[in-house]
Amino acid sequence: MDYKEFACAVEKQIKQKMKGGVKASLYTVVKNNGKERTGVLIETPGVNISPTIYLEEYYESYLEGKPLEYIVGELTEFYESIRKGESWDCNQILTYNGVKDRIVFKLINTAKNRKFLDSVPHRMFLDLSIVFYVLFEGTEEGTAVMTVSNRHAKQWNVGTEELWEDAVKNAGKLLPAELMTMKSALKDMVKKSDDCKENAETENLLAGGGSSRDRMYVLSNNLRNYGAACIAYPHIMETIGEILQEDYYILPSSVHEVVIVPYSKEISRGEMDNMVRDINETQVAEEEVLSNHVYLYERSTGRFLGRNIKQAGGNIG
Numbered sequence: 001m002d003y004k005e006f007a008c009a010v011e012k013q014i015k016q017k018m019k020g021g022v023k024a025s026l027y028t029v030v031k032n033n034g035k036e037r038t039g040v041l042i043e044t045p046g047v048n049i050s051p052t053i054y055l056e057e058y059y060e061s062y063l064e065g066k067p068l069e070y071i072v073g074e075l076t077e078f079y080e081s082i083r084k085g086e087s088w089d090c091n092q093i094l095t096y097n098g099v100k101d102r103i104v105f106k107l108i109n110t111a112k113n114r115k116f117l118d119s120v121p122h123r124m125f126l127d128l129s130i131v132f133y134v135l136f137e138g139t140e141e142g143t144a145v146m147t148v149s150n151r152h153a154k155q156w157n158v159g160t161e162e163l164w165e166d167a168v169k170n171a172g173k174l175l176p177a178e179l180m181t182m183k184s185a186l187k188d189m190v191k192k193s194d195d196c197k198e199n200a201e202t203e204n205l206l207a208g209g210g211s212s213r214d215r216m217y218v219l220s221n222n223l224r225n226y227g228a229a230c231i232a233y234p235h236i237m238e239t240i241g242e243i244l245q246e247d248y249y250i251l252p253s254s255v256h257e258v259v260i261v262p263y264s265k266e267i268s269r270g271e272m273d274n275m276v277r278d279i280n281e282t283q284v285a286e287e288e289v290l291s292n293h294v295y296l297y298e299r300s301t302g303r304f305l306g307r308n309i310k311q312a313g314g315n316i317g
Helices: 005-017 056-063 066-084 111-117 150-156 160-174 182-193 227-232 234-246 269-282
Strands: 023-030 035-044 052-054 101-107 122-125 129-140 140-147 177-181 217-221 247-254 258-260 296-297 304-307
Touching: 005 023, 005 035, 005 056, 023 258, 052 066, 056 066, 066 122, 101 111, 101 160, 101 227, 111 129, 122 160, 129 160, 129 182, 177 182, 177 227, 177 234, 182 217, 182 296, 217 227, 227 234, 227 247, 234 247, 234 258, 234 296
Parallel strands: none
Antiparallel strands: 023 035, 035 052, 101 129, 122 129, 129 140, 177 217, 217 258, 247 258, 247 296, 296 304
16 A cells, blocks of 8 residues: 555554544654654643654654554554643643743754744744744653744743853753764664663763864764754863864764764865765755755854855854
8 A cells, every 4th residue: 555545554553543532643753954744642631741653763763574463563552652641731831931941942944944933933043043942841752842933922021132042051961962983873873773872971072071083073962863963062062072172074964863984085175065965865854954065063153164154254142
């Protein structure tokens, strides 16, 4: 069956499995970079928090031979693990004071999101855009967020600069930056895929953890969710320069993380641009692509240098 038929079949079987008035329906949303994604929206009576479980990865499993019944079982099991038993207090989003301590930001591709950017407060950063969201809840299993729209900003009587100032304050507390060697990052990925959580904490060179040198490093936040925004955190780029003791390249491997390559590693800028484009085309989901070219951070000036950047700038905040 094709994807549409698969989604309808999943919806039908989940409806049959759910008890106690729980409803399931298909829901399509336009995500980052204009990419549409379809999921199952599961609504519990009396609870105003309804998770959407996206189906694209499950469809890939189906095409690889996994039975539909098994997939539906996985979906319902996952729902049970993330469902909420009570509602959020909606009054907290009616005023800015109710959310200002939860405002954070992410980086997205400007050219691919021009229509979306018309509807939200945003700020330019290099040739990318900073947009704001309310982080209600964030764990390794997932996040509960609300994008800040122009409508919200008007209701709250708040401008872009105030959003930015509060988002910068909150980001370091709610989504602290982590820098690790590529070797450590790969080990961390393996641990999480094996559900092996009793091991030692992830190395974080920004916090003085570890001293090993590597050809490449990974920069993200503690949730690995929209962690590429860490390049806009105040003083993070400067701190990385102090750790490496040299200029370095920033490879935007996705909206969730960037790869740091010391300037001295003798990899040409052209090679790295090609590497980023190849990864974007073959390894990164369309809605997770950030940029197709690298940036150079110049330690002596605190400036970013990169193609298509009209005005290079250093850390902001």
